[in-house]
Amino acid sequence: MKAGASPELFRKLPSVDELIGMPAVRSLTEVYARDSVVDAARAVLARLRQEITSGLLDDGSLKLALSGSAAAVEAQLRESLKYSLQAVINATGVILHTNLGRAPLSDSAIDHIRDTAAAYSNLEYDLASGARGKRDVHIDRLFQKLLYDGPPSESQPCVSTIVVNNNAAAVLLALNTLAEGGEVIVSRGELVEIGDSFRIPEVMTKSGATLREVGTTNRTRIADYEAAITERTRLLLRVHRSNFEITGFTEEAPTAELAALARRRSIPLMEDLGSGSLLDLRFVGISGEPGVLDSLHAGVDIVTYSGDKLLGGPQAGLISGGSDLIARLRSNALFRALRVDKLTYAALEATLISYVRRDHDAIPILRMMRATKEEIGRRAEELAKCIDSPKLKTEIVDGESLLGGGAAPSCVLPTRLLALAAEGTSTEELCMRLRACDPPVIGRVEEGRVVLDLRTVFPEQDATLASALSRIAA
Numbered sequence: 001m002k003a004g005a006s007p008e009l010f011r012k013l014p015s016v017d018e019l020i021g022m023p024a025v026r027s028l029t030e031v032y033a034r035d036s037v038v039d040a041a042r043a044v045l046a047r048l049r050q051e052i053t054s055g056l057l058d059d060g061s062l063k064l065a066l067s068g069s070a071a072a073v074e075a076q077l078r079e080s081l082k083y084s085l086q087a088v089i090n091a092t093g094v095i096l097h098t099n100l101g102r103a104p105l106s107d108s109a110i111d112h113i114r115d116t117a118a119a120y121s122n123l124e125y126d127l128a129s130g131a132r133g134k135r136d137v138h139i140d141r142l143f144q145k146l147l148y149d150g151p152p153s154e155s156q157p158c159v160s161t162i163v164v165n166n167n168a169a170a171v172l173l174a175l176n177t178l179a180e181g182g183e184v185i186v187s188r189g190e191l192v193e194i195g196d197s198f199r200i201p202e203v204m205t206k207s208g209a210t211l212r213e214v215g216t217t218n219r220t221r222i223a224d225y226e227a228a229i230t231e232r233t234r235l236l237l238r239v240h241r242s243n244f245e246i247t248g249f250t251e252e253a254p255t256a257e258l259a260a261l262a263r264r265r266s267i268p269l270m271e272d273l274g275s276g277s278l279l280d281l282r283f284v285g286i287s288g289e290p291g292v293l294d295s296l297h298a299g300v301d302i303v304t305y306s307g308d309k310l311l312g313g314p315q316a317g318l319i320s321g322g323s324d325l326i327a328r329l330r331s332n333a334l335f336r337a338l339r340v341d342k343l344t345y346a347a348l349e350a351t352l353i354s355y356v357r358r359d360h361d362a363i364p365i366l367r368m369m370r371a372t373k374e375e376i377g378r379r380a381e382e383l384a385k386c387i388d389s390p391k392l393k394t395e396i397v398d399g400e401s402l403l404g405g406g407a408a409p410s411c412v413l414p415t416r417l418l419a420l421a422a423e424g425t426s427t428e429e430l431c432m433r434l435r436a437c438d439p440p441v442i443g444r445v446e447e448g449r450v451v452l453d454l455r456t457v458f459p460e461q462d463a464t465l466a467s468a469l470s471r472i473a474a
């Protein structure tokens with residue numbers, strides 16, 4: 001016990017029952033569950049005990065604290081019932097920030113979730129026949145449109161798409177279905193780890209397939225794949241490197257050649273694309289991200305990709321490929337365990353309809369990618385005007401936004417940054433104050449100062465951001 005913590009003070013604390021018995025506290029049980037009120041009362045008393053132990057309270061201040069104990073219990077109740085998951089302002093400039101929930105959903109996706117989630121729906125019900133239907137139909141019909149340039153033909157066979165919980169699940173399901181008990185050939189340069197413990201060799205083990213590595217880290221030729229094919233080979237796998245690049249003395253087998261080899265030896269070729277864009281992203285200055293169509297056109301039999309990366313939809317794993325292969329995946333018991341709910345189907349369906357309508361600006365991440373450095377700079381200047389004060393200095397500087405989410409690692413988008421400096425305040429302290437705003441503001445530290453990149457801030461959040469920053473400046 002520290003100096004100043006007197007045993008008499010502890011005796012002046014009410015018991016939990018006494019505290020609950022106070023009329024102002026008892027009336028809280030009319031609004032909140034009794035258990036919650038008891039928990040809150042316990043927390044308030046524990047805090048007072050802690051403060052006495054630390055010598056923070058004397059007789060007078062304890063009396064004052066006790067007179068406000070009903071209000072303290074109510075504040076504690078409110079705090080404990082607040083959402084933990086909450087919206088934040090992403091001012092990091094990282095468009096697909098995995099820690100910040102990757103792609104924000106479009107307005108139509110939110111509306112469609114609301115309409116179908118609050119009511120019953122035809123999730124697995126065929127309205128035409130009045131019989132049981134399949135949940136896949138809602139999105140497969142849209143992928144049919146998006147992944148074809150014309151009617152199915154020999155060079156462009158019929159493609160189906162199914163949805164699972166995320167791309168990791170998609171890879172697991174595909175490997176388990178197509179290669180359990182057999183071997184999968186992968187280049188040593190593609191044995192990747194994608195953030196948060198998705199590692200190709202480990203997923204392979206879980207799937208029951210055996211990894212057969214070929215080539216070297218920097219060079220793998222088509223002959224390496226060919227030499228490794230045995231009667232145990234079930235699948236050739238190509239993995240998009242996503243979050244790193246190999247440069248210098250490198251070689252990899254072109255996908256089309258790999259596809260030709262696979263066809264010659266009657267072994268399917270699968271590609272884990274990771275991001276899987278439905279568009280050619282060169283129109284926003286992003287190259288090196290293979291699109292889903294590019295892979296299918298090159299002859300890949302089955303591709304896996306995320307719903308919440310470059311596609312800009314909800315978290316999901318999408319598997320597109322020949323209808324016969326997809327039918328095998330569908331009938332695997334694992335598919336039932338990995339399938340997604342109606343909220344995901346609703347969000348995905350609405351997102352895909354935006355693609356079908358070519359309304360790309362409806363999709364938030366595509367809008368963010370398309371924003372120009374000049375537009376972002378003008379918004380940063382407006383913001384700076386609202387907050388510049390002797391206490392919070394602002395400067396607008398050139399910088400770079402990132403795609404994030406393990407997509408196009410070396411690809412950056414030029415942007416303008418709002419750099420902040422508060423006198424006598426460290427960058428850590430300033431970041432902490434930004435995170436303490438409501439909603440929390442997440443910036444990044446660059447060259448020893450805090451910078452905000454408005455590329456990932458919705459223009460309608462600018463006013464909220466301005467008032468949060470003005471409070472920090474005051």
Ligand SMILES: *Cc1c(COP(=O)(O)O)cnc(C)c1O
Nearest residue numbers: 166167168194242273274306406
């Ligand atoms: C991101 C990524 C994954 C994992 O996708 P999730 O949807 O996060 O499960 C797997 N493979 C590659 C190549 C990726 O880029």
